[in-house]
Amino acid sequence: MSKATFNRRKDKAFGYFGIFATVLGLILLALFIFQIFSDGIGRLDWDFMKALPSRKWEKAGILPAWTGTLWIFVLTALVVIPVGVGAGVYLEEYATKGRLSNLLEINISNLAGVPSIIYGIIGLQIFVRFMNLGGVLLAGAFTLSLLILPIIIVATREAIKAVPKSIKEASYGLGATKWQTIWNQILPMASANIITGVILALARAIGETAPLIVIGALAYVPFVAKSPMDEFTVLPMQIFNWVSRPQHGFLLNAAAAILILLLMVFVLNGIAVYLRNRSRKKFGL
Amino acid sequence: MSNNIKIETKNIHAWYGEKKVLHGIDLQMEENTVTAFIGPSGCGKSTFLRILNRMNDYIDSFRKEGNVLIDDKDIYKKKVRIEELRKEVGMVFQKPNPFPKSIYENVVYGLRIQGINKRAILDEAVEKTLKQAALWDEVKDDLKKNALGLSGGQQQRLCIARTLAVQPKIILMDEPASALDPISTAKVEELIYELKQDYTIVIVTHNMHQAGRVSDKTAFFLMGELIEYDKTKNIFTKPTDERTENYITGKFG
């Protein structure tokens, strides 16, 4: 066969392979979701959402779990947004570029890859024991903040880097100070990408189990947390707990809880996508 | 009739890291004149222009020696506030760079950052400068329109209006028309000719015919050196340095 024909066949073959790989992944995901859906949808009702966990599967509910997840979400956001975005802005705009800042940049990126359980151990030592907070919501929020801080710093820096240098020059050229330029031009243009990064990081955080187990979040919490200093549980933990029980009923409960968790994550991702599209239309970024 | 000296540089040397890019530039520019910097790519003319409003301060590897005096005052002294300097010395860039905001907000940005927010003052500034930039008639009906929706030539004129709103005395232009089509270029050149009466203008251009059309004096740069600086009509009819002659007649560059 001629070289041209061979190349064309190779091209087509790759096309087919690509489709196959994509479809395979999607099919597996679809199967999984379908399975969960059929298992869990039966158990999803308001009673389930309002009930406390119990030894009897038909009475058990996820009230402490989803309120706990919500608490963790809010507290973590309150901590990590100012610290992470602030650090990102400082490192990108104020810190003098040199050997030290390059070192810092590499290390922060590396931190994002550290296994989450390590953060759990750090959180245990510092927040639970040293600061004597105990295994409470605040400690959990601080720990998860540490976990996703590198991600947010990197996202902030990338978002700021994406703002065209020409805009900065124009602003400086008109007599604006560094802060005025950041506040009036850079942050608005970078905000959508920063928020997207924050939301995605938080979406990951609410799915974390290992670090929270280490710092002492409980598996069986028959009450609703009412303050940041209360003990708590979260959806992933509840799911983990139910899945390890022998009764089949608890598996159905777990499936229902998974559905709620998936819903939260999908909603957060949806908001992120919407914001990113709006920014692209407005700023081209 | 000669005007007083508005900008003066004394023995300017400059480096990017180890690389020396300017060698001993002495230049004087009179008030209300248009001075053009010409020369082949990489000759240092843009670097030198940016020294005049300290835009090179943001480049970490940049270093300079020598003095830059505006109205007889050294602009690199420690106590000089850069924001004040930039209000006196405005800049228009090669690629139009309007902010992704409305036309109105673009023009008033320079005033807002000074704390001027009174509607009446801002409205007046917008109308005045857009008229000066020959853009008013084209946009007056929709000042809220996003500036990114304008054509390239209009965006550049908007950037000029934005610079004028701050009421500088000096306007630096770094190849202001090189990204524009011929008609927009002609409009910008006409604008420069008119602005000359009220402002001192320095323009870097890689198109020497443009220098011929708009400038009173021309400075020819080559490899970081100032080769020749004279009235434009002398540079173009009988340059004294052979290198200038070769550049002008297109033998290199």
Next chain:
Amino acid sequence: MTNLEQELKEIKDTVLEMLKLVLNQLEKTGDAFLEFDEGLAEEVIHSEKRVNALELTIDKHCENIFALFNPVASDLRFVISMLKMNSDIERIGDYADGISDYVIDLEEPIDPVYLEKSRIVDMFDIAYNMLDMVIVSIESENTELPRQVFKKDRELNKINRASSNLIEKMVKEDHKNTSSALYLFSTIKKVERVGDHIKNIAEDWIFYLDGEILKHKKKKG
């Protein structure tokens, strides 16, 4: 008005100034010659400096326009025609000056009979009219008038051709007339040349307006 338009207008203004000055020179030198007025002749000789100064100014100005603006199309034709006219106008001024020099040199006026027969009076009138028409058409951007100039120039040539015989007769009639005859002859030649230069100016103006080159062609009109 753009920078270039401003510059072109200035050149035209200067050229018109020079044309009007030279028209005045022509009139004065004609009167000086016909009436043997040495005072007028001195004025003409004195003003010649101004004519030359204007020529240099226009030359330099045109050179600058070429260098700075790279004019094309009608702008290019305009500057070229101004540049060429410039030297023709200067030559006319030069001839006027030359005729006034003769007036100073002549010890006594030329016999009016010969002035009459040679029709030098008519020549001065025709030349003056021609230049006046050209000035009007340049001011009004007209091409009709210049074409009429060609007709008049032919008349000047006719008179010039007839003058040789007359001068020969003048000398034969009385040898004392020789000096006057020579001066008269030279003056006739000079005025004929003035006519030629005015014709050149008209051709250059038509070149600018119509883009038509009329040089060395047989002309109607």
